[in-house]
Amino acid sequence: MTQVTVRIYKQGNKMWRDFKAELIKRYENSAILDISESEAFSKIEKQEFNNLIVVSKKAIVEKRAVSGIDDSDILKTSVNNGLKKISKKRKEARAKYARRISEAASQCDTLTDVAKRIGKSTTFVKRVADEFKIKLPRRNNGHEEIVSR
Incomplete structure (x- = not known):
């Protein structure tokens, strides 16, 4: 079936x-593990244990194998596909906000006014503006923003 390390x-x-x-x-x-092919046990020990041992799941290194997931490739592809769908939706949402941010940035004097x-928060506005290269107002809440940040 599946080889695991204890x-x-x-x-x-x-x-x-x-x-x-x-x-x-x-x-x-x-x-339950089959130790008939294992080199750690002697021939006599294998006979005593009848080639089978019962081990705690905590002692097994490969957690995926003992948790019931045998086909790790199928799991990885389904998770990756789900993540791609989520990131595509988020990118579309950020693009929608980018249009609104560019309009608000041209009309407002400060970053907090745009937000x-x-x-949305000022950090979200900055992140979307960086991603879509939107020029934001240099004043933040009435004070000049420090360039080093």
Whole structure:
């Protein structure tokens, strides 16, 4: 099925660290692993455990495998497509605000007046103006803006 890496497994007074095993079944807080191909266990230990061990999910390094997500490629593409749709909508919204900001900037004397007229914060107005290269008033709330910021 899926190969996972176990950080630590303790049985009695023996301890095994950082070994690979095949994931057979997932439970709520643990998982059954097949250790028949694992090199960390001796032949006798594999026979004692019947080639199976139950490990806590906290001890497994690959969290995706034990949380029930086997096809990580499918997940990545669906998440990326969703993010592209969201960013496209946001860009369209910023373009709509850019038109309003350019109109307000030509009519207002201060940056805060522009922000009030549009109904957004001054930081949002600055960000959209930078993105769409809109010239804003140099005065901020009646005071000359410091150029170094």
